[in-house]
Amino acid sequence: MKIQRLGLLASVAVVGSIALTACGSDNNNGTGASAGGSSSSSSSDCPTGTLNAEGSSAQKNAIDEAISSFQDTCSGATVNYNPTGSGAGIKQFLAGQVDFAGSDSALKTTEKDGKVEADEAAKYCGSPAWNLPMVTGPIAVAYHVKGVDKLVLTPEVIANIFNGKVTTWNDPSIAKVNSGATLPSEPIKVFFRSDESGTTENFTKYLKGAAPAAWTAEPGKAWTGKGEGKEKSAGVAGAVQSTEGGITYAEWSYAKDNKLGIAQIDNGAGPVELTGETVGKAIATAKADGQGNDLRLKLDYATKEAGAYPINLVTYEIVCSKGKDPAKAKLVKAFLKSFASEQTQKSLEEIGYAPLPDEVRTKVDAAIDALS
Amino acid sequence: MSSVTGVSLADETPGPHGSAPLSGDGAGTGRLGDRLFGGAAKGAGLLVIGLVTLVGVFLLWQAIPALARDDANFLTSREWSVDGAHPRFGIVELLWTTVTVSAIAMLIAVPVGVAVALFITQYAPSWLSRPAASLIDLLAAVPSIVYGIWGLRTFGPVFEPVQGFLQHRLGWIPLFSNAGISGGSTILFVGIVLAIMVLPIVTALSREVFAQTPLTHKEGALALGATRWEMIRTAVLPFGKPGIISASMLGLGRALGETIAVTIILSTLPDGSKWTFSLLNGGETFASRIANNAAEFDTPQKAGAFIAAGLVLFVLTFVVNAIARVVIERRKAFSE
Numbered sequence: 001m002k003i004q005r006l007g008l009l010a011s012v013a014v015v016g017s018i019a020l021t022a023c024g025s026d027n028n029n030g031t032g033a034s035a036g037g038s039s040s041s042s043s044s045d046c047p048t049g050t051l052n053a054e055g056s057s058a059q060k061n062a063i064d065e066a067i068s069s070f071q072d073t074c075s076g077a078t079v080n081y082n083p084t085g086s087g088a089g090i091k092q093f094l095a096g097q098v099d100f101a102g103s104d105s106a107l108k109t110t111e112k113d114g115k116v117e118a119d120e121a122a123k124y125c126g127s128p129a130w131n132l133p134m135v136t137g138p139i140a141v142a143y144h145v146k147g148v149d150k151l152v153l154t155p156e157v158i159a160n161i162f163n164g165k166v167t168t169w170n171d172p173s174i175a176k177v178n179s180g181a182t183l184p185s186e187p188i189k190v191f192f193r194s195d196e197s198g199t200t201e202n203f204t205k206y207l208k209g210a211a212p213a214a215w216t217a218e219p220g221k222a223w224t225g226k227g228e229g230k231e232k233s234a235g236v237a238g239a240v241q242s243t244e245g246g247i248t249y250a251e252w253s254y255a256k257d258n259k260l261g262i263a264q265i266d267n268g269a270g271p272v273e274l275t276g277e278t279v280g281k282a283i284a285t286a287k288a289d290g291q292g293n294d295l296r297l298k299l300d301y302a303t304k305e306a307g308a309y310p311i312n313l314v315t316y317e318i319v320c321s322k323g324k325d326p327a328k329a330k331l332v333k334a335f336l337k338s339f340a341s342e343q344t345q346k347s348l349e350e351i352g353y354a355p356l357p358d359e360v361r362t363k364v365d366a367a368i369d370a371l372s
Numbered sequence: 373m374s375s376v377t378g379v380s381l382a383d384e385t386p387g388p389h390g391s392a393p394l395s396g397d398g399a400g401t402g403r404l405g406d407r408l409f410g411g412a413a414k415g416a417g418l419l420v421i422g423l424v425t426l427v428g429v430f431l432l433w434q435a436i437p438a439l440a441r442d443d444a445n446f447l448t449s450r451e452w453s454v455d456g457a458h459p460r461f462g463i464v465e466l467l468w469t470t471v472t473v474s475a476i477a478m479l480i481a482v483p484v485g486v487a488v489a490l491f492i493t494q495y496a497p498s499w500l501s502r503p504a505a506s507l508i509d510l511l512a513a514v515p516s517i518v519y520g521i522w523g524l525r526t527f528g529p530v531f532e533p534v535q536g537f538l539q540h541r542l543g544w545i546p547l548f549s550n551a552g553i554s555g556g557s558t559i560l561f562v563g564i565v566l567a568i569m570v571l572p573i574v575t576a577l578s579r580e581v582f583a584q585t586p587l588t589h590k591e592g593a594l595a596l597g598a599t600r601w602e603m604i605r606t607a608v609l610p611f612g613k614p615g616i617i618s619a620s621m622l623g624l625g626r627a628l629g630e631t632i633a634v635t636i637i638l639s640t641l642p643d644g645s646k647w648t649f650s651l652l653n654g655g656e657t658f659a660s661r662i663a664n665n666a667a668e669f670d671t672p673q674k675a676g677a678f679i680a681a682g683l684v685l686f687v688l689t690f691v692v693n694a695i696a697r698v699v700i701e702r703r704k705a706f707s708e
Contacts, residue, residue, distance in 0.1 A: 057667075085667025112455075112671070189554060194640035194656075196668040221668060222643075228553055228654055229640030231664065235524075239639075242529065243554055 253352020528556020
């Protein structure tokens with residue numbers, strides 16, 4: 001029995017040491033700027049404290065990156081972001097449980113179930129609530145067709161594909177916009193988001209805005225076209241990767257990670273490839289829909305601007321213009337300033353977002369300065 | 373000392389050391405321990421019953437306002453639009469998908485599970501039965517999300533040719549007709565993955581029950597000239613039937629409520645798809661529909677509609693368990 005007891009002790013020791021190796025500092029700063037607290041100038045006016053925020057999952061990767069770079073410069077501050085969904089984020093913000101909310105659509109100004117979101121927020125804050133656009137996430141039309149490296153699509157063709165009207169890859173309407181490419185005759189397999197999603201809402205807004213004759217359904221978080229539903233962007237992107245002839249709409253980073261082909265969109269001014277600059281051009285054409293420092297944007301999905309990629313999603317941070325707690329308000333201001341800074345916005349490009357164009361960024365900076 | 377009439381002199385005589393009559397000597401009767409344990413057991417039982425009742429009350433309380441505003445027939449409508457002033461939602465599609473997925477899972481898991489349990493207890497040599505039992509129990513330790521990802525990425529592509537064969541050869545049967553859904557995301561496939569998840573539950577409980585079969589019954593059957601299979605059929609299985617039914621009910625509960633694996637694997641259908649009885653179709657179960665939309669419950673009406681769907685699942689599980697209880701009670705006559 002001595003051998004058994006020795007073996008028992010030895011296995012407990014091995015398991016214990018393996019478990020203890022899991023304890024370690026969680027160093028997930030990909031930028032490598034974390035070398036020993038070498039914070040530039042602002043360490044003296046860095047507020048301390050904890051911020052809690054909740055909301056859209058579309059901006060989760062972007063805000064994680066912004067949080068880690070903010071926490072590098074201001075080591076006394078902690079920011080927590082919980083990607084529970086835009087609806088949940090706004091609900092928690094109105095209930096006073098979080099300091100700001102992330103949402104893929106601005107606070108609604110129309111009545112829903114007897115309440116107007118923007119008015120409720122103003123009531124809660126005691127001052128108007130501002131929607132500050134911080135993250136632009138382009139939506140890629142991703143496909144997986146063997147032998148087709150470049151695919152050009154117009155809004156009408158996209159609408160007909162996702163409507164189920166165009167069913168094979170060598171359909172004449174696709175061939176017309178892709179002269180010279182050999183398209184196979186296999187069926188098109190459409191995948192859509194089975195969960196309610198801001199990506200679906202923005203994609204359907206694009207289809208309705210750019211091809212209203214072909215896409216007649218109202219835009220919304222729930223899918224109204226045809227196809228098979230998969231859960232979350234990871235699910236649709238994975239499904240397209242494993243299905244020959246698959247097509248879907250997903251955030252740019254998912255299309256890139258799964259090595260899917262990304263279609264070039266021809267909105268009327270020639271095929272436009274999806275890059276940071278083309279997205280920025282499209283966001284710059286957006287009209288400001290709010291007053292003063294409430295920077296809600298009305299994206300022009302039918303834009304005929306040359307070199308502008310039109311299918312984009314903008315996520316907003318929703319804050320009280322006059323913060324309820326002065327210390328928290330200072331922290332919110334500092335974090336948002338860091339988030340909107342040119343350096344942070346540039347670093348978002350590697351993870352599949354596009355930096356805010358300069359025109360929008362200066363307006364956002366001005367609004368952040370006006371926060372109190 | 374008691375007499376025939378029940379009256380005795382000892383009732384009036386004082387006890388030793390001058391204590392009062394019939395007072396006893398204060399030794400412990402064990403009543404305190406009895407009361408404590410009985411009380412704790414009763415308390416635990418009441419707590420569990422209370423919890424289940426509270427869950428039922430919560431579901432009803434959240435669901436009834438939404439149900440009252442439903443314009444469509446809740447039990448027979450296929451629509452699901454829960455926003456706005458005139459919500460129209462019904463659960464017949466969810467009910468069909470949930471029931472078929474669970475039925476396929478149980479049809480596979482129960483026979484296989486019972487067979488494995490019989491193998492472990494009756495046929496296997498003793499050096500094999502314990503490792504085999506641990507291995508089956510290991511299947512229960514795998515988290516549901518791992519089953520979902522495994523089913524989606526690894527097992528799905530393996531199943532696609534099987535589905536192609538079924539559609540091609542047996543497509544004339546309505547159950548296998550082509551519904552345009554890709555291979556590793558159909559009701560049939562999810563049923564198979566669920567069967568693997570439910571298998572360890574059925575096996576573990578059946579194994580325990582079969583091990584309890586009275587040795588005298590088994591030896592009697594063998595002595596009367598039965599072969600091994602006949603002995604199992606006449607002595608072990610009838611004895612274990614209530615246990616098998618209990619095990620299946622627990623497994624069915626898991627299959628009906630399984631959320632994450634179904635959400636990941638099963639393809640959802642767009643609005644307005646044709647109704648089909650095909651097993652090679654996509655869809656949503658109660659649990660996966662709630663999971664897909666839980667992040668966007670922005671109004672009480674919307675949450676209430678989904679909770680009403682959860683309530684139907686609760687009632688369905690309750691009814692199935694009640695039927696199982698009735699069946700078990702009627703079989704009680706066979707137990708020793």
